[in-house]
Amino acid sequence: MPDTQSRPDGLATADAVVSVRGLSKIYKSGFQALKRVDLDIRRGEIFALLGPNGAGKTTLISIVCGIVNGSEGSVTVDGHDIVRDFRAARALIGLVPQELSTDAFESVWATVKFSRGLYGRAPNPVYLERVLRQLSLWEKRDSKIMTLSGGMKRRVLIAKALAHEPRVLFLDEPTAGVDVELRHDMWDMVRKLRESGVTIILTTHYIEEAEEMADRIGVISSGELIVVEDKATLMRKLGKKQLTLQLQNPLEQLPEHLADLPLELSDEGRQLVYTFDTQSEETGIAGLLRRLSELGIDFKDLHSSESSLEDIFVSLVRSRA
Numbered sequence: 415m416p417d418t419q420s421r422p423d424g425l426a427t428a429d430a431v432v433s434v435r436g437l438s439k440i441y442k443s444g445f446q447a448l449k450r451v452d453l454d455i456r457r458g459e460i461f462a463l464l465g466p467n468g469a470g471k472t473t474l475i476s477i478v479c480g481i482v483n484g485s486e487g488s489v490t491v492d493g494h495d496i497v498r499d500f501r502a503a504r505a506l507i508g509l510v511p512q513e514l515s516t517d518a519f520e521s522v523w524a525t526v527k528f529s530r531g532l533y534g535r536a537p538n539p540v541y542l543e544r545v546l547r548q549l550s551l552w553e554k555r556d557s558k559i560m561t562l563s564g565g566m567k568r569r570v571l572i573a574k575a576l577a578h579e580p581r582v583l584f585l586d587e588p589t590a591g592v593d594v595e596l597r598h599d600m601w602d603m604v605r606k607l608r609e610s611g612v613t614i615i616l617t618t619h620y621i622e623e624a625e626e627m628a629d630r631i632g633v634i635s636s637g638e639l640i641v642v643e644d645k646a647t648l649m650r651k652l653g654k655k656q657l658t659l660q661l662q663n664p665l666e667q668l669p670e671h672l673a674d675l676p677l678e679l680s681d682e683g684r685q686l687v688y689t690f691d692t693q694s695e696e697t698g699i700a701g702l703l704r705r706l707s708e709l710g711i712d713f714k715d716l717h718s719s720e721s722s723l724e725d726i727f728v729s730l731v732r733s734r735a
């Protein structure tokens with residue numbers, strides 16, 4: 415088995431399908447959009463790149479796909495350098511862009527066939543049929559694109575990106591502006607693509623999307639990749655739990671005897687919220703309950719909750735601001 419465990423620096427040691435090393439981008443305006451990014455994408459994974467607006471997600475993807483030139487550093491796709499070995503690298507990549515720019519008057523079939531031809535690949539109607547069926551577009555193969563719904567147009571973009579049989583698929587904000595139902599359909603579809611052996615890298619604003627789909631998550635902020643981690647590890651490491659106590663009688667303020675604890679009074683004194691680290695061995699809850707009882711503070715209900723990926727993301731990005 416190849417060793418695909420993360421090294422402490424977040425890089426996979428083997429089986430990386432995309433390797434980014436020391437990648438920086440300074441636009442002509444002088445603006446630095448990427449700062450020495452190192453990243454390995456593992457074969458067969460779904461990797462979500464999260465970041466606020468303007469963080470550098472599209473810049474990073476555009477460099478890997480050969481649309482924008484990097485200023486420093488290197489990128490290889492399956493061992494092919496994206497500059498020296500551009501054609502080979504590009505042939506392995508499919509890109510589903512953010513904006514819906516397709517040839518409105520063409521049929522679905524003509525569009526995907528043309529896309530395949532652009533890469534100089536021999537016709538393969540069997541493969542294209544499989545792609546269209548997988549994307550539930552087969553019935554629409556003869557329809558002009560302009561007659562399709564928004565969701566179908568998006569799927570045509572994916573079919574176009576898959577037409578030349580890439581091994582790595584980049585999806586830039588795949589579900590931006592898409593309704594909830596369609597978003598769930600898209601997620602199912604992306605999972606199916608992964609099952610068919612395609613490595614998926616997606617950028618997203620929707621934390622739920624990363625939480626739902628990604629095997630690993632990278633967080634980018636102001637051009638720096640600040641975290642790359644397995645989703646589960648990220649949530650365990652940085653997640654916090656909260657214990658909320660509904661008090662019998664509201665408190666005006668936190669008693670001094672409790673001031674040293676990570677407690678907050680909310681809901682006009684009716685709620686006491688205790689935050690603890692999911693990683694620490696001692697939650698401190700027993701001690702808290704003992705002290706409350708010493709103070710004669712009764713509660714009628716208690717429940718615990720875990721921080722979401724969204725909480726983690728916000729605190730990560732904020733702590734770097």
Ligand SMILES: Nc1ncnc2c1ncn2[C@@H]1O[C@H](COP(=O)(O)OP(=O)(O)OP(=O)(O)O)[C@@H](O)[C@H]1O
Nearest residue numbers: 441443445447465466467468469470471472473474
């Ligand atoms: N051609 C360009 N010239 C100068 N600056 C640019 C250019 N393209 C992008 N930038 C700047 O680089 C930064 C990163 O942009 P990028 O599009 O990569 O961010 P993003 O994370 O994809 O954001 P969004 O989520 O809004 O798409 C932004 O501040 C943007 O204004």
